[in-house]
Amino acid sequence: MQISVFKAHCPFELGDRVMANGIDCVITDILCTHSIKTGNVEFLFELNESGHYMKFISSEGAAQHATE
Secondary structure: OOOOOOOOOOOOOOOOEEEEOOEEEEEEEEEEEEOOOOOOEEEEEEEOOOOOEEEEOOOOOOEEEEEO
């Protein structure tokens, strides 16, 4: 088993309001994934307790479905 340590900073917190596809939403969960192979760290966000996680693709708050 490999051990991996990473340090990442998420620009959002639970309860933050964001615009996603033109709709005002509240961040209700944040998921962080880290790839050992590439070293990439990615944040996915659940909005309005939807059960679906979104990946923000721009700083303006545009989002797309990441998992269903």
